[in-house]
Amino acid sequence: MALGLTGGIATGKSTAASILERFGAHVIEADEISRKLLEKDGNAYEEVVAAFGGEILTEEGRINRNKLGEIIFNDSRRRQKLEKITHPYIIKKLKKRLAARNYSRDTVAEVPLLYETQLQHLFEEVWVISCSEEEQISRLKNRDGLDSAEACSRLSAQMSLKDKEAKADQVIKNEGSLEELEDELKKVWENWMDKNKFD
Numbered sequence: 586m587a588l589g590l591t592g593g594i595a596t597g598k599s600t601a602a603s604i605l606e607r608f609g610a611h612v613i614e615a616d617e618i619s620r621k622l623l624e625k626d627g628n629a630y631e632e633v634v635a636a637f638g639g640e641i642l643t644e645e646g647r648i649n650r651n652k653l654g655e656i657i658f659n660d661s662r663r664r665q666k667l668e669k670i671t672h673p674y675i676i677k678k679l680k681k682r683l684a685a686r687n688y689s690r691d692t693v694a695e696v697p698l699l700y701e702t703q704l705q706h707l708f709e710e711v712w713v714i715s716c717s718e719e720e721q722i723s724r725l726k727n728r729d730g731l732d733s734a735e736a737c738s739r740l741s742a743q744m745s746l747k748d749k750e751a752k753a754d755q756v757i758k759n760e761g762s763l764e765e766l767e768d769e770l771k772k773v774w775e776n777w778m779d780k781n782k783f784d
């Protein structure tokens with residue numbers, strides 16, 4: 586059975602996923618599936634533009650992700666409206682990609698909203714990448730140029746990290762250096778793949 590990888594926003598899910606890829610994991614990224622959905626030829630483009638109007642479009646008629654993010658991370662009703670359109674597509678595509686790999690042990694699905702969309706049943710284990718809230722906020726500021734208020738509104742749009750840690754099979758703290766994250770991931774990944782020998 587495959588592995589689910591989640592965590593809070595900017596805790597380091599993508600960073601962890603690319604390290605696991607170097608260890609031989611085949612990673613399926615929900616954010617990439619979600620990104621494709623909103624492209625002009627994406628399955629959800631028309632519905633999202635119909636739901637949110639021309640204000641979210643650039644001059645070339647593309648969906649402005651920053652603009653849509655500003656709207657939905659400050660308005661839970663409109664966020665639910667977007668999720669109602671996008672989540673069914675994301676979940677369907679995730680299941681299709683997992684099935685195409687027979688849910689093999691070396692397949693890792695990186696899903697930011699894994700618990701919020703109740704997908705844990707698809708995986709033998711779910712690993713949560715975690716760090717302090719301060720670290721999340723500072724990373725969002727450095728990476729996305731958000732201010733504290735914008736960073737906090739993104740954090741509050743998800744289930745608390747504490748709740749995700751409580752549900753997790755493995756919690757991987759990502760508070761130190763990238764080398765420390767890699768060492769920790771190497772240990773848990775080798776243990777995970779060793780179990781394979783007894784399948």
Ligand SMILES: CC(C)(COP(=O)(O)OP(=O)(O)OC[C@H]1O[C@@H](n2cnc3c(N)ncnc32)[C@H](O)[C@@H]1O)[C@@H](O)C(=O)NCCC(=O)NCCS
Nearest residue numbers: 593594615616619650651653654668671696697698742743
């Ligand atoms: C609002 C959008 C356009 C903003 O795009 P942007 O490029 O700024 O952010 P990106 O897509 O890279 O997401 C960054 C992070 O935001 C968080 N996030 C994204 N969508 C949501 C959401 N609906 N609720 C809570 N957190 C979210 C996740 O941690 C994600 O990893 C985009 O996040 C989106 O389409 N979200 C709705 C689809 C969705 O729920 N995706 C989550 C995949 S499980």
Ligand SMILES: Nc1ncnc2c1ncn2[C@@H]1O[C@H](COP(=O)(O)OP(=O)(O)OP(=O)(O)O)[C@@H](O)[C@H]1O
Nearest residue numbers: 593594595596597598599600724728759761762763
């Ligand atoms: N241990 C670390 N030390 C320093 N910087 C880190 C560390 N881990 C992650 N980062 C940086 O923090 C930012 C967030 O990491 P990453 O994009 O992997 O998080 P994420 O959980 O995938 O984010 P999102 O929820 O937005 O998809 C990135 O700029 C990344 O380079």
